[in-house]
Amino acid sequence: MKERIIVIGSPGSGKSTFAKQLSQKMNIPAFHLDKLFWKNDNEMVEQEEFVRQIEKIIAENETWVIDGNYRGSLPLRLEKADLVIWLKAPRWKCILNVIKRYFKLLKNEDTGGNPKSLRFEFLKYIWDFPKNHFPSIMEAKAHYSNRVEWIELNGFKEIARFMKENKINH
Template identity: 40%
Template sequence: MKRVIVIGSPGAGKSTFSKRLGRLVNEEVYHLDQLFWLPGWVMRERDEFIALQEEVMNQASWIIDGNYGGTLGVRLEKADTVIWIDPPRKVCLYRILKRYFLNRNQTRPDMTEGCEEKLDWEFIKYVWNFRRDKRPKLNEQLHKAARHKTIHVIESSKDMERFLENIKIKREGSSLL
């Protein structure tokens, strides 16, 4: 598990999970939102966005958090591990609302400076419909890549805690040898 991508709906817990995993395995985490957005919610040019991802992926190891379906293939090609965080949509919706109220009028740590937290009806609909609209394509892409990748699906907070605890146990066990 040297080149890890963490994917899932907005509000699934990708960034929180990625940060915790990064601390456990002592690996830097790259948030696609920070690579994609310029201050003031200005989108970066596609070629520049891809170049920034490739710069990260040319390193020996990394954790990349985020979907951005248009460039997922690039990351899938280089990753050895995919972690798909896939909780129910009610959980995702609750988390984006909570995130908004906790970070209102400020920039989240996993976001580009100058992109204050925002929430609008379009984003709420996107999150609510993610399973119907985005999940099938994501599943198809993962299915094609499955032969060459380790894929973990995490569907609940309990699954997340178990996964991280197993990583911790494995790391502690290998350091005893």
Template identity: 40%
Template sequence: MKKILVIGSGGAGKSTFSRQLGKKLTLPVFHLDTLFWKPGWVQSDKSAFRTEIEELMEEDRWIMDGNFGGTLDSRLQQGDTVIFLHYSRWVCLRRTIKRRMMYHGKSRPDMTEGCKEKLDLDFLKWIYFYNDRHASQVIEKLRSSQIENIVILKSPAAAEKWLRSFSSL
């Protein structure tokens, strides 16, 4: 495991999980949200964003967390492992609301400075319907990819147990 993608619904905890895994495996972690969003929630130019991701993927070792479907195919071609945090909508919604309260008026650690934590109805809907509308497509894409190491974790407890398996490193 040297090139790892961490994906899943908003609120699943991809960034926190990635930081913890990066520490255990001594891999650099790249949060795609940080690369995509500029201060004030301004989107990056999509071409420049893709180029930046392509350059990062040339590195020998990395963890990239985030969905960004427009770049998933190229990341799947370069990665050797995918970890899909496939949690219930209720876990993800609860975590999203908790994160909003925790970082009220400030940027969270995995986000670009100047992108103060926010929450809107569209994002909550996206999380609520993620498993119904997106998860099966993601799983199908993973199964049809060349990646041999696909880990689907269905709960925070399963993720914690999986991370603990690296304690001997």
């Protein structure tokens, strides 16, 4: 049974929602890296503190679902993970989801620790995510695939099908 799970993917791909639903289904704790990384809308924790928090989560919990990319900490998580679920959704849908999330934030709804502003630079980051981040994710997959199972879910229909087949409720 896979009990140490990493959920990665572009911002707006549904990582936090997916991780939360998976953790509820499996009855294991979920940890959202955005909540650890962002102090507030404009301020981030220091990298050393961020890594210490991740190390503590991994050391103190036998089981977990951790969502978030944060390339610098990915090897640390991959060393202990059983499974990586890579959510690969279309860029334009990820951007649309981030815009929707922004309006939820205006209503003071919880959106997983994400900044409360909508910046062009962030939308560009999402648009460029496949070009800028997929190569390093593929390298990590190649390096760790002998000991960590990888599941790639391509698009929101495949993500929803996975959730349904695994009886994860929306």
